[in-house]
Amino acid sequence: MESARQTVSSGSPLEPHIGFSRAVRKGKHVAVAGTAPIGDDGKTVGPGSVYEQTVRCLDIAEAALEKAGATLSDVVRTRVMLTDVTRWKEAGQAHGERFASILPTCTFVEVSRFIDADWLVELELDAIID
Template sequence: MTRERVSSGTEWEATVGYSRAIRADGRVSVAGTTATDEDGDPVAPGDAYAQTAHALGLVADALDEAGAGVEDVVRTRLFVTDIDDWEAVGRAHGEMFGEVRPATTMVEVSRLIHPDLVVEAEAEAVVTEE
């Protein structure tokens, strides 16, 4: 199996033991991603639409670094702290993925890693090996 790691460069990757993304044999898995800036601070506290758009932008960056793109995504998972935000979260997801329309799951969770964060996104993509 070939295995390539993508790092976001945060201290937490080594501490927790994870990678932003992994490419292995044509599959790219992007870890749960929240809307944070370069310093790890939440972006748009409490704003489900803005946080979803930002987090998915970070997911797209990780995909790109792993040699994949949004068009290669086959599955996403969205974790929200308030399921009543489903429309705002869904709108941002739809704007990112358009006609790609990956299999998607959205679930409500009691909380995320920071109280200002209201959505976390992860993705899986399939790419042709070169």
């Protein structure tokens, strides 16, 4: 039997424009899309701060996981994309605050830029619900 597909929106105005969901659950698997540090007001949270932006990305991703029936403890993989990989420790600090006891696989990569030049980091998460 095929599992139902559940989509989760964060309310981002980019979702309908681009045609994507913040998260998708299919069976026990939840994938959270590249998550940028956008505040409820639509502005970048923590301009210039990789740490603050990473915390915001994690907040958004965690809320999406919860809407899909998952928690951070279900996360098996994270991807941290930075415009300046030399600042990985700042993102790593925020990541470690959430995942030190969970220990998902994790990849840090440098990208040339994001849609908004003020964004310094984006995150993706994959979870498998037990």
